[in-house]
Amino acid sequence: DIVVTQSPLSLPVTPGEPASISCRSSQSLLHSNGYNFLDWYLQKPGQPPQLLIYLGSTRASGVPDRFSGSGSGTDFTLEISRVEAEDVGVYYCLQALQHPWAFGQGTRVDIK
Amino acid sequence: EVQLVESGGDLVQPGGSLRLSCAASGFTFSSSWMGWVRQAPGKGLEWVANINQDGTEKHHMESLKGRFTISRDNARNTLYLQMNSLRGEDTGLYYCARHGYNNFDSWGRGTLVTVSS
Numbered sequence: 001d002i003v004v005t006q007s008p009l010s011l012p013v014t015p016g017e018p019a020s021i022s023c024r025s026s027q028s029l030l031h032s033n034g035y036n037f038l039d040w041y042l043q044k045p046g047q048p049p050q051l052l053i054y055l056g057s058t059r060a061s062g063v064p065d066r067f068s069g070s071g072s073g074t075d076f077t078l079e080i081s082r083v084e085a086e087d088v089g090v091y092y093c094l095q096a097l098q099h100p101w102a103f104g105q106g107t108r109v110d111i112k
Numbered sequence: 113e114v115q116l117v118e119s120g121g122d123l124v125q126p127g128g129s130l131r132l133s134c135a136a137s138g139f140t141f142s143s144s145w146m147g148w149v150r151q152a153p154g155k156g157l158e159w160v161a162n163i164n165q166d167g168t169e170k171h172h173m174e175s176l177k178g179r180f181t182i183s184r185d186n187a188r189n190t191l192y193l194q195m196n197s198l199r200g201e202d203t204g205l206y207y208c209a210r211h212g213y214n215n216f217d218s219w220g221r222g223t224l225v226t227v228s229s
Contacts, residue, residue, distance in 0.1 A: 048219040096214040
């Protein structure tokens with residue numbers, strides 16, 4: 001089974017500053033079609049998760065362009081160019097290349 | 113607008129059974145893969161199961177096989193999760209989610225399952 005590991009698990013941020021979260025997979029998530037099957041989700045307090053990034057780097061509909069995803073194979077990064085107060089919550093990566101799908105442990109982002 | 117509304121969560125004793133339902137609207141249900149994700153209190157997300165459009169392909173978390181079964185009724189636009197032999201560690205919020213392109217692009221608000229004597 002593929003295991004995904006996030007770091008850090010906690011990330012205090014300053015509004016207006018950049019932030020970065022890493023997700024590493026135990027196996028390559030690169031499909032033969034050339035896409036990486038790695039997604040990023042944000043779960044704001046008291047809400048269900050929402051899709052931010054899919055296929056490693058494609059922003060979901062309505063997601064602000066301050067969010068970007070990068071990486072390939074086993075190493076991926078979610079970056080927020082300038083953190084806003086509304087970005088607080090827990091961020092998860094998800095490997096969707098093969099079953100069983102697996103979420104990372106989550107990274108809690110809060111304001112310093 | 114895509115809407116997913118879960119129901120069926122309850123307080124149940126260890127060893128008991130529950131069937132969760134997810135009523136879908138706002139999209140062509142029969143054309144979408146669907147899935148269940150759960151979240152124990154204060155913990156992270158855990159993928160539970162996926163099912164294809166016509167219900168002929170199902171995938172479950174390995175440790176749940178034999179106890180949990182995903183199914184669907186396309187005539188009723190409803191997704192199900194049958195949960196048997198429930199244990200305390202099954203306690204949590206269960207989310208229904210629609211697949212996009214190998215992702216979960218829409219989520220319900222969840223239904224709470226509590227397993228306790």
